Amino acid sequence: MTSPNWNFDNIPRELRQLIQWVVWEPTKAPFNAKSGKPASTTDPQTWCSFEQAVSAYHNGNGRFAGIGFVFSRQDPYCGIDLDDPFALKEDGTPKFLSEKQAEMVARHNSIVEAFDSYSEFSPSGKGVHIIIKAGVSSGHRREAVEIYSSGRYFTMTGNVIRDHPIADRQNLANTLCQEMGRTGSTVEDASQFSATADETDDAIYNIAAAASNGAKFVALWNGDGSVLYSGDKSGSAIDQALVNILQFHTNDPAQVERLWLASPQGKREKTQTRRDYRERTIRLAFDQELAPMDISAIKAQIPQSAMPAAGPQKSGPISARELASMEFAAIKYVVPGIVAEGLSLLAGRPKLGKSWACLDIAIAVASGGNCFGDMPCERGEVLYLALEDNRRRLKSRLHKLSNHGALEIPDGLFFETEWPRDPEGVTRIREWLSRYPGAKLVIVDVLAAFRGLKKPNQQQQYDADYGAIKGLQTLASEFGIAIIVVHHTRKAKAEVDPVESVSGTLGLSGAADTIIILDRDTNGCTLYGRGRDIQEFEFAVQFDAETCRWQLLGNPHEVRRSDERTKIIEFLKSSGGVKSPKEIAYATNMPSDNVRKLLGSMVEAGEIVKTAFGNYACPPMWETASSKNQSRSSQ
The missing domain is CATH 3.90.920 (DNA primase, PRIM domain)
Structure with a gap:
């Protein structure tokens, strides 16, 4: 533990x-x-x-x-x-x-x-x-x-x-x-919640004995207090536990009393002779049935701005003037600038590391720690539906992300490897969120294992894709949490808009609040995002195979430009001579047009020099430094 x-x-x-x-x-x-x-x-x-x-x-x-x-x-x-x-x-x-x-x-x-x-x-x-x-x-x-x-x-x-x-x-x-309306020691009259029995005494006994806690019921019926969790195993404690179970199966106080008195436990002199004791014990069992608290006066004092959103405040259109005067809470982020409340569709090629990224985020949120290196996350419970994994694989991944057990695994992270498909799946998530009011994140990994099975010839593909995640998107909005749905990108790379690389129709990206693309090309990996409530972003990212975590490196153009310049300088230094743009492009495996443009910028920056006939070389200082090093080594 x-x-x-x-x-x-x-x-x-x-x-x-x-x-x-x-x-x-x-x-x-x-x-x-x-x-x-x-x-x-x-x-x-x-x-x-x-x-x-x-x-x-x-x-x-x-x-x-x-x-x-x-x-x-x-x-x-x-x-x-x-x-x-x-x-x-x-x-x-x-x-x-x-x-x-x-x-x-x-x-x-x-x-x-x-x-x-x-x-x-x-x-x-x-x-x-x-x-x-x-x-x-x-x-x-x-x-x-x-x-x-x-x-x-x-x-x-x-x-x-x-x-x-x-x-x-x-x-x-x-x-x-x-x-x-009462103190903790007061027992109110629960008679308004009683009802005449509609099952025989024998039937109630059989129902209770066959229930999931039937073994405990039978033990209590026979006066065995060893099944009680608390240290109090007195006759009164056994009586109360037995009556609680009977009350759960029948709302007839008279039937509860008959069954109790008929049990071996009910043969005690105190139970048989003291009617006041029996009435008090039965009333305590009905205590949970007290009328719901009326907190209307409490609700009336909630500031209007603090009331949770519950759909439109009035029917019909709202004027622009009214809308302009309204105040809304700031967008809440689970991962600052990347994952906001609402539904985020995280897409990438198979085996690229999407699940590692999601697990890193899940641990950071559940513990109130950092992900992607140094991105701080606010603490809250997390439900991770790892629908392509098993518990053995999840344990192995947790072990790696915890630095082989050196870091503490948070208590607020919950896994499921089997989950019903939509729409029952959405209902189950809603039930979980109701049980964990502090939850901040749900991860569905992957969409294909969660979406409802396609109904042939009943929906257009766009409508089917839109409906596949709309229920989750509505759920995220209802509870004010973030839901990340993991998906794949298509094989063909998008020529203009990265969002078009998401596998399927634009119905998926249309229903999602945010689209996040994890991609890799010859220049490295990038994390791109765009959404309704977040600013467009793009980061160069790198996967650390030792820690199994993704790191944000910064603006991809700046990171790549730095890498490309380093490649050119290292090639010119190692070759020891003057080289043409064509030779440089071939040696560095870079497009010729990119090389020619970059060479001009590097000349202006003084990083290299342009020689006769349009060739390039390292500036004299490289040679001078090299000569000095050789001179020192010979002394």
């Missing part, structure tokens, strides 16, 4: 200056960094400085999983914890109903936008922590949303989502608490 990729230096300085830090073990229990003993969120004597916590984490020989900040009544800070909507309960069932998960993701996004304060990913990379300035009388918890200002600690990663100052949001915190 690789160590987590925390970025503690990104944590706001005003928090780092406080003596309110702890370290935590994988169980999430807090510990005193100085003594190594358990810490208490209400005892400042067990807290330490930021520097001490970081030191204990790094020097604890793997005992501690990270550092945490303790909220106290003596500080002005408050934390909002947005849990993963797709998390599982201890018994293996979904913590939140699947039909609510998309709604919860949207709610989380609205809360992040509204509070507009420093926020970062939780250690899992799937939850969100928001830090604000506010105070709440007591903690609140409901439907994957928690808010506390004292008596709790937050694990801190520094893996930033929103690198904003910690904002004063007291009024907004009050609103959120009111709309959450």
